[in-house]
């Protein structure tokens with residue numbers, strides 16, 4: 318039973334068509350790694366699947382309320398503490414904060430800290446911890462390991478493997494190998510023709 322299926326999808330950014338004819342299936346319990354040069358449209362594709370912008374055409378099944386999106390920024394609220402940020406997201410998604418999220422994302426010692434005082438990597442761990450709070454099975458991840466050191470990258474990769482082993486699904490744009498046994502999808506063949514004609518660097 319496929320968890321995430323995309324068919325004949327076309328998407329644009331800033332009014333310029335970037336990708337067209339995108340199609341793939343990510344079965345339950347597996348991940349798919351998105352590949353492509355800078356600017357090809359990985360973030361745009363993830364934002365479209367997350368419902369943050371409309372597709373130009375095509376169909377998507379298995380995203381919507383099933384999916385959680387983690388962008389580069391992570392959506393961390395600077396004035397709230399780590400605990401308050403997690404509680405805020407839990408309220409938003411109608412869930413409870415699982416106690417296991419603190420050790421899983423190495424946040425136990427930072428619970429009371431205002432997020433604005435966290436280091437970049439700590440803030441990133443908090444942004445990723447949000448995924449565990451949503452309780453959603455389909456994860457749309459945009460460069461999840463940016464700012465993370467090797468230890469934190471391994472910690473997150475381990476958490477993600479656990480999510481997949483529990484039947485979850487992930488679509489991941491990453492330039493950093495996460496050690497997942499996952500197929501890769503190169504977006505180069507899906508470049509929209511208009512973009513190819515106007516951008517000589519693509």
Ligand SMILES: Nc1ncnc2c1ncn2[C@@H]1O[C@H](COP(=O)(O)OP(=O)(O)OP(=O)(O)O)[C@@H](O)[C@H]1O
Nearest residue numbers: 330331332335353354355356357358359360361362
């Ligand atoms: N708000 C915007 N308005 C106009 N163009 C934009 C906007 N945001 C992004 N773009 C452009 O859309 C294209 C696709 O950007 P996108 O962020 O999806 O690429 P990407 O594949 O994720 O790149 P990277 O690997 O650098 O993160 C780029 O050429 C980018 O400059």
